[in-house]
Structure formats: structure tokens, C-alpha cells
Amino acid sequence: MNTVPEHKSRLDRIKGMTYNHTRRCAVTRLKIAITLDEKTLSAVDLLVSERRFPNRSQAIQEAVDEKLARLSQGRLARECAKLDPAFERALAEEGMSGELASWPEY
Numbered sequence: 001m002n003t004v005p006e007h008k009s010r011l012d013r014i015k016g017m018t019y020n021h022t023r024r025c026a027v028t029r030l031k032i033a034i035t036l037d038e039k040t041l042s043a044v045d046l047l048v049s050e051r052r053f054p055n056r057s058q059a060i061q062e063a064v065d066e067k068l069a070r071l072s073q074g075r076l077a078r079e080c081a082k083l084d085p086a087f088e089r090a091l092a093e094e095g096m097s098g099e100l101a102s103w104p105e106y
Contacts, residue, residue: 034060044056044059044060047059
């Protein structure tokens with residue numbers, strides 16, 4: 001008789017994934033290998049020893065998430081810089097001259 005639940009044994013066969021049985025947060029995480037220079041790793045270890053992060057993985061995860069968010073915001077700024085302010089203003093005000101006369105006075 002097998003005492004391991006079917007879903008657990010099925011998930012265990014998937015390589016590189018962590019089985020998380022928490023019902024609120026079913027996040028699949030993949031295990032990867034990275035290479036860091038000694039200075040960076042020492043800085044990460046210091047943050048962990050100061051209990052600013054629970055472990056190296058969490059510190060690196062948050063750093064990557066933060067960098068991705070910054071890159072995403074930078075892309076928005078670059079796209080906005082491509083816009084022509086005069087053209088955008090004219091486009092926004094297009095057709096407004098006729099409508100303004102029909103609006104009630106406040």
C-alpha cells in the first residue's frame with residue numbers, strides 16, 4: 001500500500017520544482033545555479049546574517065524582481081520620450097473648439 005499521496009509523488013518527479021503545499025500561495029519556483037563574485041556574495045551573506053533577508057535565495061529573488069521592475073519603468077520612460085508634445089496636445093484638443101461653445105457656463 002502506497003502511503004505517499006498521488007499528487008505529491010507526481011510533483012516529486014518534476015525536476016527543479018519545489019512542492020509547496022500552502023493553499024494560499026501555490027507558487028512554483030525553479031532552482032537555478034548562478035555565479036557571483038566574492039564581493040557580491042559577501043554582501044548578500046552580510047544581509048542574511050543581519051536578518052534583513054531569511055536566506056540567500058530570498059535576497060537574490062528580491063534583487064532580480066527590483067531590477068526587472070526598474071527596467072520595465074525605464075522602458076515606459078523611453079517610450080514616452082518618443083512622443084511629440086505638440087502633436088499629442090493637438091490630438092487631445094482635436095474637436096474641442098466646437099464642443100466648448102456648446103458646454104454650459106458654470
